[in-house]
C-alpha cells in the first residue's frame with residue numbers, strides 16, 4: 001500500500017472536486033494535509049469532513065496570501081513534503097476573437113501564475129525534505145480539440161506541462177521531484193455546465209475510448225503515486241489519466 005505516513009501535504013483547490021479527493025486519499029494514507037482555496041466556508045466544511053486535514057483560505061491570485069498559506073503550514077507542522085498545484089478555473093467557451101484581454105489574464109493568473117506563486121513559496125521547504133510537486137494540467141494542454149474554444153485554459157495547461165519539466169530539471173539536484181497529470185473530463189463542479197442533460201453526458205462519455213468520463217478519485221489515485229516514495233525515481237513525467245481521450 002502507498003503510504004504518506006509522516007509527510008505533510010499542501011493541496012491547492014482542495015475544497016472540492018479533484019483537490020478534495022486528493023486530500024481525502026492523502027489523509028487516508030497517513031499524511032497531514034493542508035487544503036487551501038478561496039471560499040472559506042466551503043473550505044472549512046471540506047476540511048472538517050476529513051481526518052488530519054486543516055483548511056487555510058487564500059486567493060491564489062494574491063502573492064501575500066500564497067506566502068501566508070505556506071508560512072502557516074510550516075508554523076503548524078514544521079515541514080512540507082508534497083505540493084499539489086491543483087486550483088484552477090475554466091473560462092466561458094468563446095473563440096479567441098471574442099474574448100477580452102481581462103478574461104485571458106484571469107485564467108492565466110489562476111491556472112498558471114498561481115502555480116508559479118505556490119511553487120516559488122514552497123520550494124525552499126521542499127528542498128529540505130526532497131519533496132514532491134504534482135501539477136494538475138489537462139488533456140487540453142496536450143492537444144487541441146475541435147470546438148473546445150478555451151484558448152487561455154489550453155495555454156495555461158500546456159505551460160504547466162513544460163514547467164513540470166523545467167522545474168524537474170532545476171530541482172533534481174535537491175531530489176525534489178516534479179510530475180504532472182493530465183486528466184480527461186472528470187465529473188466535478190467545473191464540468192457541470194457540460195453535463196446538464198443525458199445527451200450531454202452520453203456525448204462526453206463517448207469522447208473517451210474507455211466509454212465514460214472520470215471520477216475525481218481516479219485522478220487522486222495517480223496523484224498519490226507521484227506523492228509517495230513508490231515513485232522516487234520518477235520526475236518530469238506527464239501522465240494522461242483520461243480514459244484514453246488524448247490518444248485519439
Ligand SMILES: NC(=O)c1ccc[n+]([C@@H]2O[C@H](COP(=O)([O-])OP(=O)(O)OC[C@H]3O[C@@H](n4cnc5c(N)ncnc54)[C@H](OP(=O)(O)O)[C@@H]3O)[C@@H](O)[C@H]2O)c1
Pocket residue numbers: 012013014015016017018019036037038039040042058059060061086087088089110136137138139182183184185186187188189190191
Ligand atoms: N474536471 C475536469 O474535467 C478537469 C479536467 C482536466 C483538468 N482539470 C483540472 O483539475 C483541477 C481541479 O479541477 P476540478 O474539476 O476539481 O475543479 P473545481 O471542482 O471547479 O474546483 C476548483 C478548485 O480551485 C479553487 N480555486 C479556483 N479559483 C481560485 C482562486 N482564485 N484562489 C484559490 N482557489 C481557487 C476552487 O476554490 P473555491 O471552492 O474557493 O472556489 C476549488 O477548490 C483544475 O486545475 C482543472 O483545470 C479538471
